[in-house]
Structures are given as C-alpha cells and as structure tokens.
C-alpha cells in the first residue's frame with residue numbers, strides 16, 4: 205500500500221542518494237503537511253517535525269506529534285487516512301517540534317470518549333521538560349534568534365510551552381512495544397540529545413530514525429544549546445545499518461527506501477561525525493588550542509557535498525567546538541581567556557591604540573567589503589564595545605553583520621549574525637530599520 209505522495213518522496217530521495225542530485229532545502233526537507241502512505245497501516249505526514257502513524261482500524265500509534273502550531277494541519281491530513289483513535293504517542297525526544305502537538309492528539313481522543321493515549325519516551329524526556337521550565341526565557345530568546353521568521357514552525361519566541369504532556373511509560377535502554385498486531389522495538393542512544401529513541405519495526409524492516417537522520421548536516425554543534433554527542437550519534441546510525449532496514453523514516457527530510465541506499469546514507473552521516481571527532485581528539489591529545497583545532501579540522505570534501513549532509517542548519521565548525529566541550533572543558537587553551545579583562549575594557553584599550561573607535565569601525569567596513577567577514581566582525585564588535593553610544597559605529601556594525609549573514613549558509617550562523625545586525629540597526633535607524641531588514645531573511 206502506498207500513495208502518490210509516498211512515490212514522489214521516495215523517488216526524490218532515490219535521486220538524491222543514487223545520483224548525488226541536490227534540489228535545494230525545500231526539496232529534501234518537505235514540511236507541507238501532506239500524507240505519504242508507506243505501507244499497510246503506515247503513514248508519514250510531512251511537517252516540522254514529521255508525524256508517523258502506525259496502526260489499524262482499532263487504534264493508531266503516533267511517532268512524534270509535530271509542533272503545537274503545525275499539529276492541527278498534520279491531524280487534518282491524518283484524518284483523511286484513518287479515523288481510528290490515537291492510543292499511543294511515542295516521542296523520539298523532547299524537542300518542542302516533536303512533542304508540541306501531543307496535547308491536540310490527547311484532547312482529540314478524550315473528546316471522542318476514548319482513553320487518554322499512553323505516552324512512551326526515554327526516561328530523560330521528563331528531565332528535559334524540567335530543564336526547559338528553568339530556562340524558559342532563554343529558550344524563547346535563542347529560538348527566536350535561531351529560527352528568526354520561522355515562527356510559523358512553532359519553535360520561535362512565544363511558542364515555548366509550559367504544560368507538557370509527560371510520558372507515562374518510559375525506558376532506559378530498550379523496550380519492546382506492541383502496537384496492534386505489530387511488535388516494535390524502541391532503542392535509546394545519545395546523539396542530538398540525551399533523551400533520544402529510535403524505532404525498529406522488524407516485520408516491515410523499517411526504522412523510524414528520529415533526528416539521527418535529518419537531511420541536513422547533523423545538529424551536533426548547535427552554538428546556543430546543550431551538549432550533543434557525535435560519536436554516540438554515529439554509533440546509533442551504525443546500529444541501524446546493522447539491522448539492514450529497507451525503509452528509513454526520519455523525523456525531518458525525505459523517507460528512503462532500499463537497503464543499499466539506506467546503508468549508504470547511514471554510513472556517510474556516521475563517517476562525517478566520526479571524522480570530525482577523530483581529527484579533533486587527535487589535536488586535543490597533542491596539546492592544541494581550540495583555535496588551532498577550529499582552524500584545521502575539515503570534513504572530507506566528498507561528504508560535504510552529499511545532498512543529505514549540507515550545512516544549511518548546523519555546521520561542522522560548531523560540531524568541533526562541541527567535541528572540545530564534551531571531552532575537554534570550557535577553557536580554549538589561551539591563557540588570556542582564562543580570566544579575561546572585560547570586553548569593553550579591552551576594546552577601549554585597542555581603540556586608543558588605533559586612534560579611536562571610528563578607526564576600528566572603518567577598518568571593519570574595509571575588511572567586510574574585501575570579503576574578510578571573520579576579521580571584520582571582530583573589529584566592528586570592538587568598535588561598538590569601545591563606543592557603545594556611537595551611531596556611526598553601530599551603523600558599520602549593522603552593515604558588517606548583514607554582509608556576514610549573507611555570506612553564511614547555516615541557519616544557526618545566519619540567525620545569530622542577523623540578530624546582531626538588527627541590534628545595531630535599532631541603535632541607528634530605530635525599530636523600523638531593523639524590521640524592514642528582517643523582511644529580507646529567508
């Protein structure tokens with residue numbers, strides 16, 4: 205059993221994997237709310253994140269529930285396919301774009317007079333929700349910065365929930381679940397998060413991979429979020445490959461069919477992560493500073509070109525920093541950074557040597573115009589730290605960060621640089637200036 209949407213998505217993933225064709229982010233990351241029927245009693249609704257439904261006429265199990273904002277659309281698509289009550293919700297992990305729709309599906313069941321669905325997840329999900337409650341403001345701010353104008357995805361500012369639907373059935377390493385007539389296995393592994401679960405459905409030879417596969421470079425380096433686990437992530441991908449799945453259903457991006465095709469993707473993503481870890485550890489063990497490591501570790505070129513490893517979301521440079529943090533500490537090896545002077549104090553000293561904050565700003569503009577965005581940002585930052593009320597310095601800083609944003613590929617880098625540009629634009633042209641420039645962000 206499959207429908208046209210399934211055929212279209214599987215054909216697309218086959219082209220991407222077999223021929224290395226990359227048709228752009230929208231093509232590999234469908235979020236349009238359509239339902240792909242991928243087998244008897246198995247459907248995937250594309251969303252941010254996808255909702256996967258397994259079941260028969262008696263009841264449905266959902267693997268993830270999408271975000272609060274997108275769940276109603278996913279529910280509509282799902283209800284064109286099956287009218288069966290949702291009896292189980294499985295969280296692959298506790299990120300809000302995976303659990304945010306849980307209330308909708310729970311309330312739907314209750315309103316229909318069905319029992320509340322059981323909610324199944326790794327035991328660390330509840331700890332995650334507790335941490336989110338401690339850092340509510342921080343998460344709202346950083347997600348607004350990371351996702352920018354993507355509030356429609358339900359992950360930006362103002363979308364951060366308090367009333368979690370907590371899992372009532374939890375596991376630590378593995379758990380076997382019966383979904384109707386079908387027996388499935390949940391397995392825990394560290395990866396993007398510490399609370400991740402993926403599913404093995406032996407009768408279908410299918411894996412629900414959660415965020416272990418996302419059709420972008422793995423989110424193993426996110427600069428604003430807690431520790432990620434690249435080596436364990438790679439190990440989980442290899443464990444999936446060892447099961448020789450014939451269908452791979454990720455929580456983001458395209459489903460993939462075909463044993464050899466799936467094996468190739470899993471091996472490539474695992475190899476990319478393993479390579480970054482091995483290179484970073486080699487240098488750490490030889491006494492390098494973080495700066496040396498960041499400058500020299502590179503992803504093997506052929507992997508960076510894979511359609512499912514594009515650095516459009518996270519990027520290898522950030523992963524290197526996360527590996528340093530995981531195996532080392534926060535200190536980067538530069539003795540001056542251990543107990544540094546205040547940023548404003550250092551900036552004032554350097555501005556004095558340079559002949560004023562304006563000199564730093566004009567050099568920043570020159571460097572940006574010449575395409576040296578990294579250095580330009582340092583000087584623009586120093587200029588406004590030395591002269592925080594200078595509209596001229598903020599004007600240059602806004603320009604420099606806008607150009608930096610435009611030169612970057614990853615959503616995470618673009619979001620942070622665009623937020624910096626907005627901040628300075630508000631100091632020069634007011635809120636209106638920042639608003640109109642934000643309108644150009646895609």
Ligand SMILES: [Zn+2]
Pocket residue numbers: 253299301302415455456
């Ligand atoms: Zn996700």
